Amino acid sequence: MSVISRNNVVQHGPPDGQPMVLAHGFGCDQNMWRYVWPAFADRYRIVLFDHVGAGGADPGAWDPQRYASLDGYADDVLEICRELELRDAVFVGHSVSAMIGALAAAAEPERFARLVLIGPSPRYVDDDGYVGGFSREDIEGLLESLESNYLGWSSAMAPVIMGNPDRPELADELTNSFCRADPRIAAQFARVTFLSDNRDDLARVRTPSLVLQCSSDAIAPEAVGEYVHRELPDSRFVRLQATGHCPNLSAPEETIAAMQAFLDS
């Protein structure tokens, strides 16, 4: 199973352009970038992918041990970079993928020229003076929400999704298909995402970074974005007017403009 099909890698734009890798966060898939990547496809080599366990990634590649921490996901990013021979890439990571990108850039800095971190958080749970915004009980509540929302995942539908990764149109017919996931995988990804502590990794990231902070983001509050900005050795902080956690969907123009300003600087 090649990395390309494992992670459902999709490319756009000029093959010789500077690479721009866009990584979706917990919950949905690469469709999260649909309003953003076209703005860069004229000069960047756009690389979209799904994390294993999400979207059109190969469900057979799921491995609870490999994906027991964000490092497994960061390894996947690096494997994609190696496979496509990417260097000096712009990595755009939303939500948990901001930290996944930070880990990848810390491990192989030569592959990344810039990081765009949208709604990053190195630690979601409050911890001894650090305010992440959530308690452990809150994360349990999320797991309950996941459990009561299989999003089209039932015994009847699971074989359709699992058995036909080569026929995505079948899955597309399902309700809520962009956020479909095997409940078992979703639960583990939720735990890994929201219980990880990557605060100490920030200082290892030498790549120039942009922290894009939304207004009233319930997942990554402003104090957390400022923390990331403070801890990263080389970062810029931009506060968007957009509210919520997904400015790439709710305010793509503003998101694109902020990215462009950073990339042109």
Next chain:
Amino acid sequence: MKAEPELLEEAAADLFEDAPCGYVLTRPDGTIVKVNRTFESWTGYSRGQLVAARRFQDMLAPGGRIYYETHFAPLLHMQGAVREIAIELVRADGSRLPALVNATLGRDEAGRPRVVRATVFDATDRRRYEDELLRARRREEETADALQRGLLAGTLPTAPGLELEVAYRPGVSGLAVGGDWYDAFWLREGEAVGLVVGDVAGRGIGAAATMGQLRSALRALASTGLAPARLLAALDGYVRRHGVGPATTLVYAELELAPPRLRFACAGHPPPLLAIPGQAPFFAWEGRTAPLDFHLDARPLAEASQALTPGSTVVLYSDGLVERRFEPLDAGLERLRETVAAHDHASAAQLLDAIVAAHHNPDHADDVCLLVARITARSPAPPSRRPSGDPGRSETVVPLRRAGGS
């Protein structure tokens, strides 16, 4: 009687306000613009406390809020609608209202999100029932798992001159465990051991119970001294008479320790892999018949025999070990052969670990059952027994779950 248009207008207002569902209109960021009376009474908030003052997601518990931001809102933007999302609204008094939400996103002429229209349905009873179903499903999975592990627990024969190791990992890709089993027992203490790996069709408690019956029946038949082919024929008869476990596949082998020799028969099961010092490892494709209760005619007798030498290894396994989606079965078999070839001087335990590692199939679609028996160079001495206890816990004797099941 009122004029028709007037009645309709009143009815429409009435339907909005007192509809048997909550209506909530919000801005794209969730800020509440309008609610109906039903929503007010269900949540205990007046519209004055809600409109322009709260966002819809603020009315959810923190866990639900994460779900809203990571699933609900993105889906709404990507699909323009979400359906049947389960949420819990936190009422003014702090109690929770389990609800189902459908929502659509309205856009302006330029295509920008303008408004979210949501209907909220009280799902208290439904949620209680769903919780029961979820609990029942979890219980069934746990029961089947415990049943299968309980049936697999027992003692493994051990003797100088014989190394015996097993690994078992239940498949988890479906919603219940499968019915693979292994077994190893003395046929003649210290001289010959019976080895079994089988695969019962189906999943769940039924498959685990069937596996338990077949395992016991096979042990009983083996104790009468039946050779492999006749034993499988007798087991086939048992399956037919009692309607238990049709289409089961298994391999049954008698391993004599001195002089070392393997006699085996295979009912529709992947072939034993034999590694004999000085030869390349090979699959023993002889002694094969159909799965149990497969033919209506009398079952043909087929078995084969292979002389072994000290240092020889016998590997029995279920198809879950070698099968992977998107890959022909031959590739899995070849991988197994290569792994065994690369470990020709390994102990049974080392080889078992190597095979489990090389065949780690993250798919977890099927049970994986693996048995490695090795004739060591030393000559057999009087037998002893060792307790293997709970196969889920014993690490040194029965290294189960080496493959890291979940």
